[in-house]
Amino acid sequence: TTGYVVPISYTIKLDSDPRKKVRIDLPLGYTDTEGATSYSLGLGVAYTHPLSDVWTLTPALGFGATGSDDLGSAGGVISYALTSAYTWRVGGYAVSLGNSAGRYESTGIKIGDVEAQAEIANEVFTNGVLLTGPNSLIAKNLVLEVSFTDTRVTGDDVYLDAYHEIGVAVGYMGTRMGVIDHYTKVGLSYLVGSGGDGDINSLRLSLSARF
Numbered sequence: 001t002t003g004y005v006v007p008i009s010y011t012i013k014l015d016s017d018p019r020k021k022v023r024i025d026l027p028l029g030y031t032d033t034e035g036a037t038s039y040s041l042g043l044g045v046a047y048t049h050p051l052s053d054v055w056t057l058t059p060a061l062g063f064g065a066t067g068s069d070d071l072g073s074a075g076g077v078i079s080y081a082l083t084s085a086y087t088w089r090v091g092g093y094a095v096s097l098g099n100s101a102g103r104y105e106s107t108g109i110k111i112g113d114v115e116a117q118a119e120i121a122n123e124v125f126t127n128g129v130l131l132t133g134p135n136s137l138i139a140k141n142l143v144l145e146v147s148f149t150d151t152r153v154t155g156d157d158v159y160l161d162a163y164h165e166i167g168v169a170v171g172y173m174g175t176r177m178g179v180i181d182h183y184t185k186v187g188l189s190y191l192v193g194s195g196g197d198g199d200i201n202s203l204r205l206s207l208s209a210r211f
Contacts, residue, residue, distance in 0.1 A: 003031040011210070019050040025062070028061045038068030044079075058083040060102075065109055074107035081124075093133035098149075100126040122155035138173075143183070147170040160200060163193030169206075 006028045014020040022045070029040035044062030049058060060081045067074040081102025087094055106120040126150035137144055146168050153161045167189030174182045185208050193200040 001031060001033045003029065005029045007208070009210075016048065019048070019056065021048050023044070023048070027064075029066070033071070036068060036070035038066060038071060038073070040064060040066035054088055055084070055086045059083070065150075067109075074109055076107040077104050078107055081106045092135035093131055096130040096132065098126070098128045098130065100124075120156045120158075122153050124153050124159060125153060126151045133197040141172055141174060143169075143171050143173050143185070145187075146186070147169075158195065159198070160195040162195070163191055163200070165189050165191040167204075171208075182209075184209045 008026040008028065010024045010026075012022045012024075025042065025044035025046070027040070027042045027044075029057050031038045031040075031041075042062060042064035044060060046060035047056050048056050048058045053084070060079075060083070062079045064079070065074070065076045079102055081100055083098065083100040085096055089094040089095075101117075102124045104122050104124060111113070128147060131146045132143060132145070148164070148166045150164050151162065156169055167187055169185045169187030171183055171185030173184075185206075187204075187206040187208070189204045191200070191202045191204065
């Protein structure tokens with residue numbers, strides 16, 4: 001299986017505090033499975049609110065749809081989640097600890113002649129750590145990131161109920177009032193997952209930009 005995702009997003013920062021922001025996501029996806037193609041579209045809204053200089057909370061709401069005439073399948077999902085991010089300094093590096101809890105519920109959807117009525121609900125819990133730095137690179141508007149995430153899924157049966165991802169990214173960034181204002185990054189990550197229906201190993205190459 002080969003898949004591509006274009007994670008389009010737009011961020012609105014409040015003038016009173018650039019750490020307060022509203023993010024609108026519009027991810028577009030394409031997947032090819034042995035010649036059978038499927039497409040996906042999502043819409044999400046999230047608001048980030050700082051509780052202190054080092055701690056933020058982000059509630060989010062989203063809707064997604066996917067469909068394939070070749071596979072005769074379609075699906076829709078509604079999601080809502082709360083993410084906590086805490087960042088502190090260790091020498092010349094920044095360490096960020098992230099924790100997220102969300103619920104995902106399927107919804108009836110019809111795409112062309114394909115209609116889905118599946119009733120599936122899951123809770124997803126993700127914990128991760130991100131290492132950013134060092135200061136010697138950041139002073140030159142360059143950044144190196146190393147990350148690890150652990151994700152667990154409960155609720156109805158799914159193909160994977162646990163997966164872990166480790167990644168590294170390098171890029172160029174700019175800041176405003178001490179907050180990252182724009183960046184361009186290239187990343188590489190490796191994912192390992194397990195579940196009752198089998199295991200999965202995948203390699204992902206990503207290019208992301210914010211301006």
